[in-house]
Amino acid sequence: MKKPISFAPLWWGLFAGGGMAAAMLVPIHIALTGLAVPLGWLEEPLWLYQHWLVKVYLAGLISLSLFHCAHRIYHPLFHFAHRVYFSLPSFALRLIGRPVAILVYGGAMVGAASAIWIMTR
Amino acid sequence: MEKEMIVNRPDNSKMYHPHMPTAWWFRKWSYFLFMLRELTSVFIAVFLVVYLFQIYHITQGADAYWEIAGQFRSGGWIAFHGVALIFAIYHSLSWFKTAAVILTPRVGGWMVPPWMVVALHIAAWLAASAAVLMLYVLI
Structure with a gap:
């Protein structure tokens, strides 16, 4: 018998990869571009962004981290709305859940596509 | 039978679920930390979009970057990045703790x-x- 295809492992894989990328590298980028550069402690090395290796690195980091964020935003929504969530019949849950999933994961996909587009121009 | 089990998922509303208040995650410090950890992703996502916006302007040339760079020196953006940094560090530490379990x-x-x-x-x-x-x- 043919089992229904589940895309859950794909999203969980992106969640795990993005989680590690975000954990290892996002804090330093926030500290540098969000604080040290605007406060005048350091300068943004603009020419470095032209290097292909930096472009690949940033496209990968931003895309993976966005998928991680999408997963972490989507799932707790049901914890927040716990009461509403469990009082609804399953067809209603699917009706609500699907557009929310499309919005959240779609947002991550648009972000990832934008990152790749910006880096490959 | 097997087909039914796979295709017909149990109706969520008919399953047993403990009644929990809407603000259940305020009840215990550990619950609150769990929700706070999930919230870190919102700040990280906003930072990533802002960073991507900056990178876009950098790739347009130095002049395009300097045009938008000034607005990130405002108190609001500095405060946002300060909070985002604390949340990002919290995400990192909780992620490494989880990694040790997995x-x-x-x-x-x-x-x-x-x-x-x-x-x-x-x-x-x-x-x-x-x-x-x-x-x-x-x-």
């Missing part, structure tokens, strides 16, 4: 203790951060 590496017959897995992740984190910092300081 990853249980073995060297020969010896199992690497969880504290060492966390320590190795923190060491890698500091090394990666130092490498990125070097690009700003030395180049």
Whole structure:
């Protein structure tokens, strides 16, 4: 018998990869571009962004981290709305859940596509 | 029977679910920390979009970057990035703690203790951060 295809492992894989990328590298980028550069402690090395290796690195980091964020935003929504969530019949849950999933994961996909587009121009 | 089990999922509303108040995550410090950890992703996502916006302007040329760079010196953006940094560090530390539960590496017959897995992740984190910092300081 043919089992229904589940895309859950794909999203969980992106969640795990993005989680590690975000954990290892996002804090330093926030500290540098969000604080040290605007406060005048350091300068943004603009020419470095032209290097292909930096472009690949940033496209990968931003895309993976966005998928991680999408997963972490989507799932707790049901914890927040716990009461509403469990009082609804399953067809209603699917009706609500699907557009929310499309919005959240779609947002991550648009972000990832934008990152790749910006880096490959 | 097997087909029915796969295709017909149980109706969620007919399953047993404990009644919990809407603000259940305010009840216990650990619940609150769990929700706070999930919230870190919102700040990280906003930062990533803002960073992507900056990178877009950098690739358009230095003048395009300097045009938008000024607005990130405002108090609001500095405060946002300050909070985002605290949340991002919290995400990192909680992620490494989780990694120690999931990853249980073995060297020969010896199992690497969880504290060492966390320590190795923190060491890698500091090394990666130092490498990125070097690009700003030395180049």
